[in-house]
Each structure stands twice: as structure tokens, then as C-alpha cells.
Amino acid sequence: MHVLILGGTTEARRLAELLHGTPGLTVTSSLAGRVASPRLPPGEVRVGGFGGPGGLADWLRAQRVDALVDATHPFAGTISFHAAEAAATGHVPLLALRRPGWVPVTGDRWYEAGSLAQAAGLLPRLGRRIFLTTGRMGLAAFADLADLWFLVRSVDAPELPHPPRMEVLLDRGPFTLDGERELLRRHRVEVVVTKDSGGTATAPKLQAAREAGLPVIMVRRPHMPDGVPVAADPEQAACWLADHLDLRIFRGTD
Known part of the structure; x- marks a missing residue:
């Protein structure tokens, strides 16, 4: 077989x-x-x-x-x-x-988006320092947001087009809650953007954002x-x- x-x-x-x-x-x-x-x-x-x-x-x-x-x-x-x-x-x-998929719980401030482009459209009214955890393949959707600063976490280095004000963090899950708390604090993150990937490997960022009272833009699954x-x-x-x-x-x- x-x-x-x-x-x-x-x-x-x-x-x-x-x-x-x-x-x-x-x-x-x-x-x-x-x-x-x-x-x-x-x-x-x-x-x-x-x-x-x-x-x-x-x-x-x-x-x-x-x-x-x-x-x-x-x-x-x-x-x-x-x-x-x-x-x-x-x-x-x-x-x-x-x-x-992930399910919001009490204390979460989630904004649902149907696509990366829709997520990018929500960002200017939510904050200016963005933790972007959607992978390196979709950064073109955020490339025109020149007034915002992005922390981009991905396994491999992103390629153009991407946001002009960007710091790249090359890393691979699973991630810890303490590590995500420190990351949000150190980079003064104001908004988290993620895809609804589900699972436990990258879920700690959601709890860290909840504890910090940060809005999370959750991109729905196709x-x-x-x-x-x-x-x-x-x-x-x-x-x-x-x-x-x-x-x-x-x-x-x-």
C-alpha cells in the first residue's frame, strides 16, 4: 500500500x-x-x-x-x-x-479580516507598531503602509515587495508565552496581525496580546x-x- x-x-x-x-x-x-x-x-x-x-x-x-x-x-x-x-x-x-482554528476568549480584542489586503486596510486606525506574523509570502499587501513600522517574523528572509519600515526576526516555532510577552514589550508592539493557523506552536502570541490589551487582526482561513x-x-x-x-x-x- x-x-x-x-x-x-x-x-x-x-x-x-x-x-x-x-x-x-x-x-x-x-x-x-x-x-x-x-x-x-x-x-x-x-x-x-x-x-x-x-x-x-x-x-x-x-x-x-x-x-x-x-x-x-x-x-x-x-x-x-x-x-x-x-x-x-x-x-x-x-x-x-x-x-x-483558534477561538477568541474573554479579553481578546480580535478584528476579523477576510484577506491580507483587508487586514492592511484595518491597520492605520488600530496602531503604528505592528507585529506581523503572517509569513514572508504575503508582505506585498502591506508594502504601501509607509507610515507604519513592522516587526516581521518568518522562517526565511522575506523578499520585495515589503513594507519600507521593517525589522525582520527569523525564527521558527514553537514559541513560549514568556518569550512572546518580552517580544511585545521590547518592540513596543501596538497591534498583532496573524492568520488563523490554529495549533499550539504559535498560539502564545495571542495570550500575550490579550494580557497586554492589544488588538489582534485575525485573517480568516480560505x-x-x-x-x-x-x-x-x-x-x-x-x-x-x-x-x-x-x-x-x-x-x-x-
Whole structure:
């Protein structure tokens, strides 16, 4: 049996770890290649795109893939639609592995935005010193805000276009609450901008912002394909695969 995991997330790596060593199973993890030094999961790894849904369907067929798991980032929307189309074309079972989104609690000052451009439009009336944690790929949406100062945190260095007044912090989660508190204090942050990525690795910034009384602009997740079953964590995904592929032994789940 052969499982293809569209990965690059913590959940994708964990799923590969759960499946690794299962007798009779080959696990291939596919990474987009947008991070220079990704954390590699166990098993087979391929890097780069497929050339659209047709290319992915061809790969599924050529590699005799028995199940496809879309464990990409919640904001990597295009590949999810490509996966749905390719799976339907090749009659391959498809599962989406999606960590739950964040939910505001008492004390949060969240402003929802439907896109990075909408988030940029909200900023001038909320503050002038911005902690931007939306990744390096979407900085063009903020490039015209020359009167604001940005602290940009990303795994790899951003490229143009980006805001003219910007300090870059190269770092990778998980982050601690004490560290996020100190970061907000040291840089005199007035507004936090983030995507609703969910999970625990970067959630401490939300608590730190809540404690400091700071507004948070939360960019909503894009729509996902309809009709695709969803697992909330790698363990659920492993159980789904066990049911569909009649697999009975998973390392670390005995």
C-alpha cells in the first residue's frame, strides 16, 4: 500500500511518524519547497509541485497511491483544490488533516479580516507598531503602509515587495508565552496581525496580546473543497487510513 501526504506542517510530520514502520506500507511526504531548510519527516520525501491537478493525478496513478492525505497549511488553499480534483480523477480516497482554528476568549480584542489586503486596510486606525506574523509570502499587501513600522517574523528572509519600515526576526516555532510577552514589550508592539493557523506552536502570541490589551487582526482561513472528510489531528488521520487500507499496526499507537 502507498500513502501520499501533502505536508510541510507539524501534523503532517507526526502522521508520517505514526505510519512509519507499518508493514506493507510506503509513506511519501510531499513538500512544496518554500522553506529553505524544512524539517523532514521519516519515510520517502519529494520536494516541489506537481504541475497542477492533472500532474498530481498522473503522479498518483504512476506511483500507485492508495490514499491521499492533504495535511498542508490551512492557508495553502490552492493545493487543497488540486488534491480534491486529482483524487476524484484517480478515484483515490482523500482525507484533509486540519488543525482546528483558534477561538477568541474573554479579553481578546480580535478584528476579523477576510484577506491580507483587508487586514492592511484595518491597520492605520488600530496602531503604528505592528507585529506581523503572517509569513514572508504575503508582505506585498502591506508594502504601501509607509507610515507604519513592522516587526516581521518568518522562517526565511522575506523578499520585495515589503513594507519600507521593517525589522525582520527569523525564527521558527514553537514559541513560549514568556518569550512572546518580552517580544511585545521590547518592540513596543501596538497591534498583532496573524492568520488563523490554529495549533499550539504559535498560539502564545495571542495570550500575550490579550494580557497586554492589544488588538489582534485575525485573517480568516480560505474556503476548502466541499465533501472532503476532515481529521482534526494525526491520530484521527491514522485511524481513517487504518479503516480505508485495512492497516492494523501503527508505531507509537499500540
